[in-house]
Amino acid sequence: MPGRFFLTSSMTELAAALKQDAAQVADEPARRNIAPGQEIVVLTDAGLSRMRWGIIPVGRVNARGRPVMETIVNARSETVFDKSAFTGTGRAVVPLNGWYEWTGEKRRKTPWRIMPRSGGFLYFAAITDRWQGPGGIEVDQVATLTCAPSADVIDVHHRMGVILDPEDIDLWLAGPQEQVAPLLRPWPDGRLQVEKAEDVNWDAP
Numbered sequence: 001m002p003g004r005f006f007l008t009s010s011m012t013e014l015a016a017a018l019k020q021d022a023a024q025v026a027d028e029p030a031r032r033n034i035a036p037g038q039e040i041v042v043l044t045d046a047g048l049s050r051m052r053w054g055i056i057p058v059g060r061v062n063a064r065g066r067p068v069m070e071t072i073v074n075a076r077s078e079t080v081f082d083k084s085a086f087t088g089t090g091r092a093v094v095p096l097n098g099w100y101e102w103t104g105e106k107r108r109k110t111p112w113r114i115m116p117r118s119g120g121f122l123y124f125a126a127i128t129d130r131w132q133g134p135g136g137i138e139v140d141q142v143a144t145l146t147c148a149p150s151a152d153v154i155d156v157h158h159r160m161g162v163i164l165d166p167e168d169i170d171l172w173l174a175g176p177q178e179q180v181a182p183l184l185r186p187w188p189d190g191r192l193q194v195e196k197a198e199d200v201n202w203d204a205p
Contacts, residue, residue, distance in 0.1 A: 001100050002034075002052075002101070003095075003100055003102060004033055004034055004035050004099065004100045004162060005034050005096045005098065005099035005100065006031060006032045006033065006096065006097055006098055006099070006100070007028075007030070007031055007034065007041060007095065007096045007097055007199040008030040008031070008097050009034060009120075010197070011025050011026050011027075011028050011041070011048075011099055011199060012026075014041070014048070014084040014095055014121065014139065017059075017095075017121055017166070017168075018043060018048070020043065021048070022048060024047065024048055024050075025041050025048050025049065025050060025051050025081050028041055028050075031037045031046060033202055034053070034096075035053075035112055035118065036053050036054045036071075036073040037046070037052070037053065037054050037071075038053055039052055039053070039205055040052075040093075040094060040142070041055045041095060042090055042092045042094055042126065042128070042129065042142050043092060043093040043094075043095060043123075043169070043173075044091070044092045044093075044173065045091075045173045045174055049140070050139065050140075051092070051128065051140040051141055052131075052139055052141045052142070053066065053073065053094075053141075053142055053143075053144075053167050054071045054073045054141060054142075054143065055071065055073075055089075055127075055128075055129045055142070055143045056071055056088050056131045056139075057071070057072055057085060057129075058163060058171075059069075059083065070193075072085075072143045073143055073144070074109060074143060074144050074159075074161075075127060075143045075144070075145055075146070076144070076145075076146055076147075077125070077145040077146060077147045077162050077184035078184075079145070079175065080145060081177055082182075082183070086127060088129075089127040089128060089139040090126070090127065090128040090129070091126070091127060091128065091172060091173050091174075092126040092127070092128045092148070092173070092183060093123045093124065093125065093126060093169055093172065093173065094120050094124040094126045094142065095122070095123055095124075096122050096124065097116075097120075097121060097122070097168065097196065098114055098115030098116070098122065099113075099114050099115075099122075099161065100113055100114070100197060100200065101114065101153075101156045101157045101187040103155075103157075105154050109166055110196060111196070111197040111200040112194055112195065112196060112197055113194070113195050113196075113197040113200070114153060114156070114192055114193070114194050115138040115153075115192070115193055116191060116192060116193070117190070117191055117192060117193045118191070121162050122161075123163060123164045123165075123166065124144045124145070124161040124162060124163060124164070125144070125145045125161075125163075125164050125174065125181060125183065125184065126127065126142045126143060126144045127142070127143055127145065128140060128141065128142050128143075129141050129142075129143075130162065144161050144162075145161065145162040145184060146159045146160060146161055146162065147159070147160060147161075147162050147184055147185055147186055147190045148160075148186050149186060150186040150187050150189050150191075150192065151189040151190075152187075152190065152191070152192040152193075152194055153186075153192060153193075153194065154185070156194060160172075160186060160187070162183070162184050162185070163185060168183050171183065177189070189204060
């Protein structure tokens, strides 16, 4: 949805694929178990940088005017433009090589690895916010957008990340709402490979 994801390609490869400067993230290591709460590589209209995965919604309220209490890791694409909790958020893209989901009973879950059938990168649509903490601390944060699953994913999860085609990245980052709304849909069937992740031995989220 995603539960966790991995980015094992070099930052040189990523920067080349996105036609960006890798200087801000050049020392990013290969990572196979990226979880919410950690810093991740993101692309905004300012270039590649790092942000915390998970928006702490301090000062944000829901439609009833009540404070939003839970950390927002994933946001539903169907309502992201309508909910007051997301007013004023920015946009970003989270690049990855794939992600993991789990099925089955607690303590007996089966891990699944999901990645592009043709290899390379996936680009998740995301929103951003800035948390202002005590003492002037500022933390840039990001939450990935989700949508209904494609036929490739539906057997392992009822949601999936919104995946952007490379040619749509600039539009997502800077386009008006009415033009980016059609991008928030399941990725076409047949483009993702789902396999049992036999080598994954960490606890399921």
